[in-house]
Amino acid sequence: MERKTKVSAETGKQEIVVTREFDLPLELLFKAYEDPEIVAQWMGTKVLKLENRKHGAYEFETSDPKGNVVLRMNGVIPEFVPNRKITRTFEMENTPFAVQLEFLEFEKLTEDTSKLTMQIVYKSVELRDQMLKLPFTQGINMAHNRLQEIVTKLK
């Protein structure tokens, strides 16, 4: 079975390219990135701020089930072209990781299908590899939530 989400991380390059084809019209795919409520749902994070415009900024916050903030993420948006592209920075607060740059390109494939290409550029090759090796924010959160649930049941 062909995998829908593809990740390409060429050796020696300081970038990762993630591509995904959606069974969604382009407008709906873009809307999922534009609407703060929808972003919150699929990213599994609280959206504190999302300014969809050139020179806008955003702030996300993830909490554990007890409401403790696990991770805060923020960035600025140098480019915002509806149904076409979003360029943004991404930073995880209180971590030693340098800001990364993300180029998101939205493409219409057919009336009902679309494609997203996300190019993530890191400060260095080493940083990229380190980031790939991280158990990842979502992974961290999921593991954390899971742990919380288990611990809660034990009590």
Add this chain to the structure above:
Amino acid sequence: MNLRRDVFQAIADPTRRAILLLVASQSLTAGAIASNFDTARPTVSKHLQILTECELLKQEQNGREVYYHLNAKKMKEVADFIEPFRDMWDDRFNKLEAIMKNYKPGASTAAQRDSD
């Protein structure tokens, strides 16, 4: 100077990926591997050296011949490295797709929201 013999460098090269596929089914000598490529023999040797250095291939002495075989454990590490990252995005995108499928396509999204 800067010897970067990591597995990702190893699998970045198409010939090396082809070599890995070849030995995946059976252990082969350097000569047998080289006979599958148009590339000059020393070039293939160089590829084998790199693959061995980063432990994707293991050498096995069998009489006078050295056989190369795949180090499955190391190969799995490579897959595991990118997989969590890919899985994370795949999960998110699957969710995104499921959410947006409940949006009825066609009408403008703002109007739709009110009518839903």
